[in-house]
Amino acid sequence: MTESHPAGCGAGRFAPSPSGDLHIGNIRSGLLSYVRARQTGRRFLWRVEDLDRVKAGSAESQLEVFAELGVEPDEPPLVQSARTAEYSAAIAKLAADGLVYECYCSRKDIAQAPSAPHAPPGAYPGTCRSLGEEERESARLRLEANNRQLALRLRADNREHRIDDVMLGRVDALVDDLVLRRGDGVFAYNLTVVVDDAASGIDEILRGDDLASSAPRQAYLSKLLGLPEPGWVHVPLVLSESGQRLAKRDGAVTYQQLRSLGWTIEDVFAWMQQSLGFGGDSRRWRSVDDMVNGVAFARMSSAPAVFVPPTAP
Known part of the structure; x- marks a missing residue:
């Protein structure tokens, strides 16, 4: 129909x-x-x-x-x-605002790193956030020697953000330094959905409630990109x-x-x-x-x- x-x-x-x-x-x-x-x-x-x-x-x-x-x-x-050009443009906008940095960590590195007491499991501990240029160059060479590529992360405020959901009510979640482009070169889910929803005029998102905790991340990223935040319905x-x-x-x-x-x-x-x-x-x-x-x-x-x-x- x-x-x-x-x-x-x-x-x-x-x-x-x-x-x-x-x-x-x-x-x-x-x-x-x-x-x-x-x-x-x-x-x-x-x-x-x-x-x-x-x-x-x-x-x-x-x-x-x-x-x-x-x-x-x-x-x-x-x-x-x-639409990869659109995702690259979104990262370029964030980078121009000083909100993107290189990350050289593997999943194992992140899992083994100490995290803040209030951070949820799996939150990025900020390992690569404040490295100096010599440290970054050394890390790039290390990745190259191991046939790996660097990822790009958002320099977030690492605070709790909220959305209001039709089914769940208020949803709060910590927004950490989420990945924008993965180490294999693939643009990350949180970035692509924000860019695509705005481009299509999506003003309400309905999806499974297993994704509810990622909604504050996406709402925060929308704000940084100057895009409208949609409404939310997690079922x-x-x-x-x-x-x-x-x-x-x-x-x-x-x-x-x-x-x-x-x-x-x-x-x-x-x-x-x-x-x-x-x-x-x-x-x-x-x-x-x-x-x-x-x-x-x-x-x-x-x-x-x-x-x-x-x-x-």
């Missing part, structure tokens, strides 16, 4: 990595992004986040699945691999029977696998209805239009859903 929206109106988005078939949890988040956009009069956009893991044909297959479910983006998908994840985040190793969890076991499109929407806490409603969901009409975010279950994969008859 595609509707006409003014070009200047806001937008929501779904941004999967084309690394394989989407599982039912990914699909649920994508459908909720579409529902939220339709309910609030926004455009629904699609982004192909193909800077890292890519499986040939996955981007097209993911779009085909959503088309079968009645969802098509309102504009052609934005493809990240075509509960879909878990496996063991209570872990659902993954393809858990059995028949992808749309293609479920269809091969006899699931219909109506079955997909019936499960969406149950998983979101609307199973007691009188109208059974059979299509994406039913989902648009049936989801009430204020009543939506805040608990993770558990998916039990069906087995072959």
Whole structure:
């Protein structure tokens, strides 16, 4: 289903990595992004986040699945691999403001380094933040000898920042010196999503609540780049029977696998209805239009859903 929206109106988005078939949890988040956009009069956009893991044909297959479910983006998908110049320009702007420095640390270096008592696990301890030029040159030569490249980090204020979320309320998190460009030359997620969301006019982001702690980082980075901060809607994840985040190793969890076991499109929407806490409603969901009409975010279950994969008859 595609509707006409003014070009200047806001937008929501779904941004999967084309690394394989989407599982039912990914699909649920994508459908909720579409529902939220339709309910609030926004455009629904699609982004192909193909800077890292890519499986040939996955981007097209993911779009085909959503088309079968009645969802098509309102504009052609934005493809990240075509936008590296924009990411470089964003780093150049930050560098001009004195907010970028070289980092020579490996993951092992960071894990073994002492961190501040108030810092969360994995926060960057600032090892390379204040090195002198001789130390930097020595570190560059060391990386070169080991066939490694340096990363670029943001010189953050290392303070707590907050966002306000439709589902979670206030979310606070420490913003450390996050990576802007990785040591393998790939532009980092926190940078690319901020640049792309602003370029596409995304003014509200719906995604899984496992990413909620990164939202203050992205809001902070938006401010430094002079970009508008979007609104936030972090929804509960879909878990496996063991209570872990659902993954393809858990059995028949992808749309293609479920269809091969006899699931219909109506079955997909019936499960969406149950998983979101609307199973007691009188109208059974059979299509994406039913989902648009049936989801009430204020009543939506805040608990993770558990998916039990069906087995072959």
